[in-house]
Amino acid sequence: MLKLDSVSRTFPGGQEALRNIALELAQGEIVAMVGGSGCGKTTLLRLVAGLDAPSTGLIELDGAELHEPSADVGIIFQEPRLLPWLSVADNIGFGIAHLPRAEREARVSRALLRIGLAGFEKRWPRELSGGQAQRVAIARALVTQPKVLLLDEPFSALDAFTRASLHEHLLALWETDRVSLLIVTHDVDEAVTLADRIVVMQPKPGRIFTEIRVDLPRPRDRRSDAFHEVSRRVLDALDGSLSEGQSKPASGVSETAAFWW
Amino acid sequence: MSDTTLVHPRTEAAPGPTRRAVAWKGWLGLILPVMLAILLEIGVSAGWLEGRFTPPPSKIAATLHELVESGEWFRHGLATGWRVALGFLFGAGAGILLGTLSGALPLIRRLIDPTIQALRAVPSIAWVPLFILWFGIFETSKITLIAVGVFFPVYLGVLGAVLSIDRKVIEVGRVFRLSKLETGRRILLPATLPALVTSLRAGLGLGWMFVVAAEIMGASEGLGFLLVDGQQVGRSDLIVAAILSFALLGFLTDALLAAATRPYLRWRDDLSTTEKN
Numbered sequence: 120m121l122k123l124d125s126v127s128r129t130f131p132g133g134q135e136a137l138r139n140i141a142l143e144l145a146q147g148e149i150v151a152m153v154g155g156s157g158c159g160k161t162t163l164l165r166l167v168a169g170l171d172a173p174s175t176g177l178i179e180l181d182g183a184e185l186h187e188p189s190a191d192v193g194i195i196f197q198e199p200r201l202l203p204w205l206s207v208a209d210n211i212g213f214g215i216a217h218l219p220r221a222e223r224e225a226r227v228s229r230a231l232l233r234i235g236l237a238g239f240e241k242r243w244p245r246e247l248s249g250g251q252a253q254r255v256a257i258a259r260a261l262v263t264q265p266k267v268l269l270l271d272e273p274f275s276a277l278d279a280f281t282r283a284s285l286h287e288h289l290l291a292l293w294e295t296d297r298v299s300l301l302i303v304t305h306d307v308d309e310a311v312t313l314a315d316r317i318v319v320m321q322p323k324p325g326r327i328f329t330e331i332r333v334d335l336p337r338p339r340d341r342r343s344d345a346f347h348e349v350s351r352r353v354l355d356a357l358d359g360s361l362s363e364g365q366s367k368p369a370s371g372v373s374e375t376a377a378f379w380w
Numbered sequence: 381m382s383d384t385t386l387v388h389p390r391t392e393a394a395p396g397p398t399r400r401a402v403a404w405k406g407w408l409g410l411i412l413p414v415m416l417a418i419l420l421e422i423g424v425s426a427g428w429l430e431g432r433f434t435p436p437p438s439k440i441a442a443t444l445h446e447l448v449e450s451g452e453w454f455r456h457g458l459a460t461g462w463r464v465a466l467g468f469l470f471g472a473g474a475g476i477l478l479g480t481l482s483g484a485l486p487l488i489r490r491l492i493d494p495t496i497q498a499l500r501a502v503p504s505i506a507w508v509p510l511f512i513l514w515f516g517i518f519e520t521s522k523i524t525l526i527a528v529g530v531f532f533p534v535y536l537g538v539l540g541a542v543l544s545i546d547r548k549v550i551e552v553g554r555v556f557r558l559s560k561l562e563t564g565r566r567i568l569l570p571a572t573l574p575a576l577v578t579s580l581r582a583g584l585g586l587g588w589m590f591v592v593a594a595e596i597m598g599a600s601e602g603l604g605f606l607l608v609d610g611q612q613v614g615r616s617d618l619i620v621a622a623i624l625s626f627a628l629l630g631f632l633t634d635a636l637l638a639a640a641t642r643p644y645l646r647w648r649d650d651l652s653t654t655e656k657n
Binding site: 168169170187188189190193194196198200202203204205213214216243244245263 | 548549551552554555556557566567570571573644646647648649
């Protein structure tokens with residue numbers, strides 16, 4: 120469905136952010152991208168969102184080339200980026216202003232119900248907690264009914280407990296909508312909790328190092344051995360992605376694994 | 381647990397006295413002016429002060445009453461208010477237009493901003509002789525002077541507001557594929573509104589300042605004319621009455637502007653909203 124074909128991005132200053140990225144996302148698939156800083160994860164999402172253009176290569180959605188923001192691609196940023204002068208309801212309905220009023224209101228109230236914020240319509244963004252604000256941002260991206268939802272480290276600013284609850288919210292929304300999710304994260308546990316497939320990136324320039332399938336049934340138990348096994352493989356891959364070309368560490372979790380970022 | 385039982389009654393009791401104390405302290409500011417007024421009144425009636433130079437409050441009140449009764453106050457007030465209104469309209473309009481253009485388009489900014497900043501260094505009153513030469517001694521030169529005074533704070537405020545709009549918020553507009561016009565209406569305008577209101581209020585304040593300058597230089601009516609008239613006929617009560625009228629009108633128009641825009645600024649997350657909610 121979403122297809123990136125040998126996508127590269129070199130910034131005007133000559134800095135090569137991404138080299139030769141090939142990636143496909145199936146309908147309803149959840150793919151997580153992890154990697155050290157400077158590996159171009161955010162650049163990649165901005166390319167898919169149409170906020171930036173690849174230097175070479177093609178990005179296609181259902182066979183049509185993407186080169187500007189599309190109604191079929193939603194994005195959630197690291198910060199909620201709610202518009203402070205709009206109420207919660209108006210923020211959620213921001214992207215569907217062109218729809219008839221009744222339809223708009225129905226979609227907004229359904230979205231509020233689904234993110235567990237019914238009754239918050241008239242609140243200002245400043246009155247929301249970080250987790251609530253990010254839920255509103257998710258609702259705002261989903262009411263336009265995109266085919267692909269991009270998430271750029273969306274939960275990194277939240278505490279562990281809020282983050283876990285937002286993972287559940289996101290998965291619940293995903294189960295009904297079956298939208299494809301492409302999520303960038305530096306939290307290995309988050310990647311293993313959410314993704315069907317984890318793409319490990321390698322920095323300078325950003326390239327795909329390896330892919331790891333996650334075949335665990337949902338809901339996933341973070342304390343299970345199988346979960347830890349996958350996490351360990353991802354950490355190993357991250358280690359490898361950083362040290363390739365230098366001294367390659369022996370297999371197993373090395374001491375640097377915890378400090379890969 | 382013992383901690384909470386200790387803290388609880390203290391936090392409960394705190395708001396009561398504090399709020400009463402604040403309300404009471406608010407009246408403290410009145411002591412000085414009221415004392416001065418009483419001293420002035422007593423001083424003049426006892427003959428320690430000369431009423432011709434230091435008008436007692438009763439005399440000022442009588443003068444104001446007389447001005448209102450005869451309709452003179454409204455004639456002069458209207459003339460002055462009309463000049464401020466026109467000057468404000470032109471000055472603020474130009475300030476908003478050029479500030480927005482200069483903020484949104486780097487090319488325009490490079491073209492016009494240096495000139496405007498240079499002109500800003502000229503004390504506005506210095507333009508008066510030139511304006512009189514160009515526009516004559518009647519309304520046009522006065523209104524132009526007021527407009528010039530209003531223009532600079534509005535231009536600077538709008539320019540600063542447009543330049544400081546968060547790129548991240550603009551990106552939200554791009555993600556939802558807003559057109560240029562929609563981006564202006566749904567993102568730029570609300571994002572710059574708080575700064576716009578602040579700069580309009582600053583501009584209005586300067587408008588009242590410059591109308592005095594304009595009217596002192598020559599006018600046959602207006603509150604500034606009353607000032608000059610009072611000086612020429614040696615009536616300090618008339619001067620103070622005009623000063624008080626300026627203060628009142630300036631305060632009222634500023635409050636009106638603030639009240640008219642407040643509903644659009646309720647969303648702000650700063651001291652102006654949080655202390656009242």
